[in-house]
Amino acid sequence: MELKYLQTLKTILExxxxxxxxxxxxxxxxxxxxQIxxxxxxxxxxxxxxxxxxMVLTQAGEDILP
Known part of the structure; x- marks a missing residue:
């Protein structure tokens, strides 16, 4: 898994x-x-x-966040 993909997810949420x-x-x-x-x-x-x-974060998307 690419860490930059997680950074991109975090930035989308921010x-x-x-x-x-x-x-x-x-x-x-x-x-x-x-990347998403x-x-x-x-x-x-x-x-x-x-x-x-x-674009709205799904429940599965919320569940993977710390």
């Missing part, structure tokens, strides 16, 4: 969006999306659910 995390980490938004997809595959859980235009 900024409240994938775009905010991308800006803060100097990544493209597609890089952030890719990779993390979801490695953990075998869905971390975010799209509701309207917003």
């Amino acid at each position: 900024t409240g969006s994938f775009l905010g995390a991308a800006r803060k980490l100097n990544y493209t938004q597609s890089t952030v999306t890719f 997809q990779q993390l979801e595959q490695e953990l075998s859980v869905k971390l975010f659910e799209k509701i309207g235009r917003e």
Whole structure:
């Protein structure tokens, strides 16, 4: 598991969006999306659910956070 993927997840939660995390980490938004997809595959859980235009952390996503 890549630690940068967990850092990206943490930054999404801090900024409240994938775009905010991308800006803060100097990544493209597609890089952030890719990293979260990779993390979801490695953990075998869905971390975010799209509701309207917003991405919301799932219960499984909350459960993996310390």
